[in-house]
Amino acid sequence: MVNILEFIIRSKALYTTWIYYKPNRLLFDVGEGISAALGNKIYSIEKLFITHSHVDHIAGLWGFINTRNNAMGSREKDLEIYYPKGSKNIEDYLNFIKKMNKYLRFKLYIKEVEHGDIIPLKNNRCLKIFKTRHTPGEKSIGFQIIEKRKRLKPEYRNFSGKEIKEIILENGKDEVLEEYEKKIITISGDSLPISPDIIEDSDTLVHECTFIKESDRKLRNHTSLDEIKKLLTYISPKRVILYHISSRYNRLINKAEKELTESFKNIEFHIVHPEEISII
Numbered sequence: 001m002v003n004i005l006e007f008i009i010r011s012k013a014l015y016t017t018w019i020y021y022k023p024n025r026l027l028f029d030v031g032e033g034i035s036a037a038l039g040n041k042i043y044s045i046e047k048l049f050i051t052h053s054h055v056d057h058i059a060g061l062w063g064f065i066n067t068r069n070n071a072m073g074s075r076e077k078d079l080e081i082y083y084p085k086g087s088k089n090i091e092d093y094l095n096f097i098k099k100m101n102k103y104l105r106f107k108l109y110i111k112e113v114e115h116g117d118i119i120p121l122k123n124n125r126c127l128k129i130f131k132t133r134h135t136p137g138e139k140s141i142g143f144q145i146i147e148k149r150k151r152l153k154p155e156y157r158n159f160s161g162k163e164i165k166e167i168i169l170e171n172g173k174d175e176v177l178e179e180y181e182k183k184i185i186t187i188s189g190d191s192l193p194i195s196p197d198i199i200e201d202s203d204t205l206v207h208e209c210t211f212i213k214e215s216d217r218k219l220r221n222h223t224s225l226d227e228i229k230k231l232l233t234y235i236s237p238k239r240v241i242l243y244h245i246s247s248r249y250n251r252l253i254n255k256a257e258k259e260l261t262e263s264f265k266n267i268e269f270h271i272v273h274p275e276e277i278s279i280i
């Protein structure tokens with residue numbers, strides 16, 4: 001079986017986080033080390049979505065812009081950056097970066113977004129913004145990729161293939177097909193657990209899990225593994241990717257992954273190791 005690369009993820013709480021999603025050429029957050037790690041792949045990124053202004057999520061942006069402008073590659077490719085509306089820190093940082101790179105070879109589009117906004121993507125997909133609960137006073141958002149698909153209208157679901165073909169020949173496809181929205185991926189960003197209503201029916205959940213041990217958590221601004229387990233009693237994604245893990249748990253990653261796989265047999269789990277680049 002050929003494995004198709006979807007994600008390249010680097011994430012270590014407090015140090016760096018970035019998620020590259022290849023099918024739609026998207027980048028979620030831009031922590032330090034990204035340009036050196038991705039190399040020429042940085043030119044393939046078309047849209048960058050920033051969850052919030054904490055430095056472990058944005059420190060790589062200056063280098064990312066500079067490298068795209070100067071390294072060997074498609075330096076003329078446009079880049080769009082989306083960030084949470086009203087995030088003054090990100091605005092100041094973007095202005096600084098623009099000042100330091102006065103002569104950009106590519107077009108840079110910068111746009112603030114908020115809860116409920118929808119950004120069109122290629123391949124019949126779009127991206128929906130939802131607000132998250134992280135640090136007080138910090139604007140933070142999560143992202144959901146949605147695909148428009150078609151299925152048989154309920155009234156035709158008991159018809160045979162032959163009957164359906166005849167109806168299509170006579171009245172066209174739209175007579176039997178309806179459009180619906182399929183949630184493909186939900187990405188939490190730094191946050192307390194995302195509401196099951198938002199995640200429900202999402203194929204893949206990419207959720208932060210800073211704390212493997214609940215007792216280590218002092219403030220309520222990140223998610224613990226116990227909370228993830230609780231969340232998974234309400235929803236059942238096909239695949240769960242946990243990231244933003246604290247490096248104090250380096251030795252517990254394999255054990256935690258094994259336990260999750262045993263407890264939730266229908267779900268495929270990946271825990272992004274704080275010291276490694278995960279290719280999924």
Ligand SMILES: [Zn+2]
Pocket residue numbers: 013014017054056057190244
């Ligand atoms: Zn963080």
Ligand SMILES: [Zn+2]
Pocket residue numbers: 052054134190
């Ligand atoms: Zn944060």
